[in-house]
Amino acid sequence: MVGAGAVVAGCASEPAGGKGWMPNQYNVAANWPVQVKGRVPIDSSNPAIDRDDTKCILCGQCLEVCKNVVSVYGYYELPIQNDITCIHCGQCTMWCPTGAITERNEIKKVQAALASADQHVIVQTAPAIRVALGEEFNLPPGSLVQGQQVTALKKAGFDAVFDTSWSADLTIMEEASELIKRLTTGKALPHFTSCCPGWVKFAEYFYADLQPHLSSCKSPQQMLGAVAKSYYAKEKGIAPEQIFSVAVMPCTAKKFECQRPEMNAAGILRGNPAIRDVDVVLTTRELANLLKSNGIDLSRLVDTPYDSVLGESTGAGVIFGATGGVTEAAVRTAYYLVTRQDPPAALLQWENVRGLKGVKEASVELPGVGTVKVAVCHGLRDARVVLEKVRKQQSDWHFIEFMACPGGCIGGGGQPRTSLPPSDEVRKARMANLYKLDGTAVKRASYQNKEVMDLYQKFLHAPLSEESESLLHTHYVDRSHQLKPKEKV
Ligand code: SF4
Numbered sequence: 001m002v003g004a005g006a007v008v009a010g011c012a013s014e015p016a017g018g019k020g021w022m023p024n025q026y027n028v029a030a031n032w033p034v035q036v037k038g039r040v041p042i043d044s045s046n047p048a049i050d051r052d053d054t055k056c057i058l059c060g061q062c063l064e065v066c067k068n069v070v071s072v073y074g075y076y077e078l079p080i081q082n083d084i085t086c087i088h089c090g091q092c093t094m095w096c097p098t099g100a101i102t103e104r105n106e107i108k109k110v111q112a113a114l115a116s117a118d119q120h121v122i123v124q125t126a127p128a129i130r131v132a133l134g135e136e137f138n139l140p141p142g143s144l145v146q147g148q149q150v151t152a153l154k155k156a157g158f159d160a161v162f163d164t165s166w167s168a169d170l171t172i173m174e175e176a177s178e179l180i181k182r183l184t185t186g187k188a189l190p191h192f193t194s195c196c197p198g199w200v201k202f203a204e205y206f207y208a209d210l211q212p213h214l215s216s217c218k219s220p221q222q223m224l225g226a227v228a229k230s231y232y233a234k235e236k237g238i239a240p241e242q243i244f245s246v247a248v249m250p251c252t253a254k255k256f257e258c259q260r261p262e263m264n265a266a267g268i269l270r271g272n273p274a275i276r277d278v279d280v281v282l283t284t285r286e287l288a289n290l291l292k293s294n295g296i297d298l299s300r301l302v303d304t305p306y307d308s309v310l311g312e313s314t315g316a317g318v319i320f321g322a323t324g325g326v327t328e329a330a331v332r333t334a335y336y337l338v339t340r341q342d343p344p345a346a347l348l349q350w351e352n353v354r355g356l357k358g359v360k361e362a363s364v365e366l367p368g369v370g371t372v373k374v375a376v377c378h379g380l381r382d383a384r385v386v387l388e389k390v391r392k393q394q395s396d397w398h399f400i401e402f403m404a405c406p407g408g409c410i411g412g413g414g415q416p417r418t419s420l421p422p423s424d425e426v427r428k429a430r431m432a433n434l435y436k437l438d439g440t441a442v443k444r445a446s447y448q449n450k451e452v453m454d455l456y457q458k459f460l461h462a463p464l465s466e467e468s469e470s471l472l473h474t475h476y477v478d479r480s481h482q483l484k485p486k487e488k489v
């Protein structure tokens with residue numbers, strides 16, 4: 001029988017970093033789902049993932065993806081030590097054939113905020129939403145609905161609609177500055193990206209010894225949240241306590257991330273640590289349900305631009321949604337920061353870091369700095385091979401991008417379940433339109449974002465300044481004591 005079990009077993013034996021993600025690697029339509037018994041452990045305190053036991057048929061698809069794509073289940077010794085190991089990536093929600101596993105539904109919290117006369121309700125939408133939300137409204141995979149989703153959110157009652165691509169540009173200003181500091185001092189190389197909360201929690205569990213390599217930059221979601229309840233609040237004369245901050249993400253792990261205790265930077269600045277930088281995260285699927293419950297048909301709407309002062313974005317901010325996008329964006333700005341010149345055309349279409357190969361490698365000459373070697377991983381099974389090389393000091397990479405989900409956020413665990421299980425055709429269609437947006441953008445690099453530059457001029461002063469460090473940077477925890485990794489899987 002050809003089924004998920006057989007195909008996934010084939011993946012496991014495929015050398016990671018070699019052939020990478022094969023087309024349709026997980027598109028095992030024939031005889032799918034197979035009869036693999038069991039399921040991943042999900043407890044009721046999981047902030048991101050929920051399961052309806054009445055729908056679960058114990059087919060084992062969630063086990064397969066959690067083990068062979070995400071590489072969490074099966075990578076620790078049983079019995080479980082003191083918590084149920086989960087990085088909240090939500091890939092199990094994409095594979096579950098009956099819809100028993102879903103995100104933790106938080107639509108009601110948003111509806112309550114929208115109904116409240118006292119609250120100024122803001123929303124940010126991640127780069128990957130604009131090429132996936134349309135699929136929930138019967139548009140073809142990858143359809144670009146950026147302007148329509150802004151209109152839809154306004155119709156739903158949000159007071160301001162911001163673009164997480166704006167804060168992706170902000171992230172790049174901080175992260176490229178951090179990278180250059182590390183490159184010039186030789187400290188904590190290779191530099192690991194930190195914008196994927198699934199990857200971050202994975203590192204906290206399994207590679208806590210490598211934490212000094214993690215960038216201290218918060219994710220774009222959390223940067224925007226912190227800036228909205230400080231800078232935006234000040235610019236508009238709104239009390240931070242009055243702002244209810246919603247993030248629409250392709251991601252279930254972002255629900256976990258916004259609840260991390262340390263994500264209250266604007267509250268600390270205000271002297272009220274109870275204020276959360278982001279109050280609620282909705283997935284793309286939840287947003288579609290919220291719009292439908294309001295009778296809003298996205299496909300029929302005209303375009304509206306994002307709101308100032310957190311609404312401008314560059315092509316670099318938009319490609320954050322695809323694997324390799326963070327690397328390409330970071331290097332464009334790093335080039336500018338060391339040369340004060342725009343990056344060459346090759347860095348505006350850096351094919352070596354694009355696409356669905358499991359581990360991508362490339363290098364670039366940064367004048368005055370030298371050759372910078374990068375690696376890009378998506379899906380954490382392949383990441384383990386890269387991480388073991390770093391752990392054994394057998395690598396010569398300077399910068400490594402990690403994303404938990406295959407394809408990056410366009411393939412996130414909160415995206416529409418357009419194909420079951422997720423297919424590379426859908427991932428490619430979404431990626432193609434993000435790169436198209438970048439290719440046609442007037443501004444292609446983060447340092448060209450005027451609204452981000454205004455933020456520095458008026459509020460943060462400079463990347464890595466004391467103000468930037470307190471609002472935009474974070475720290476990590478060591479979760480290695482919560483599990484005993486398996487020596488051999
Ligand atoms: S959310 Fe991710 S880590 Fe958690 S059970 Fe599902 S696939 Fe595994």
Ligand code: SF4
Pocket residue numbers: 088089195196197198199250251252253254403404405408409410411412413414
């Ligand atoms: S790759 Fe993107 S969607 Fe997936 S866990 Fe990471 S941030 Fe979330």
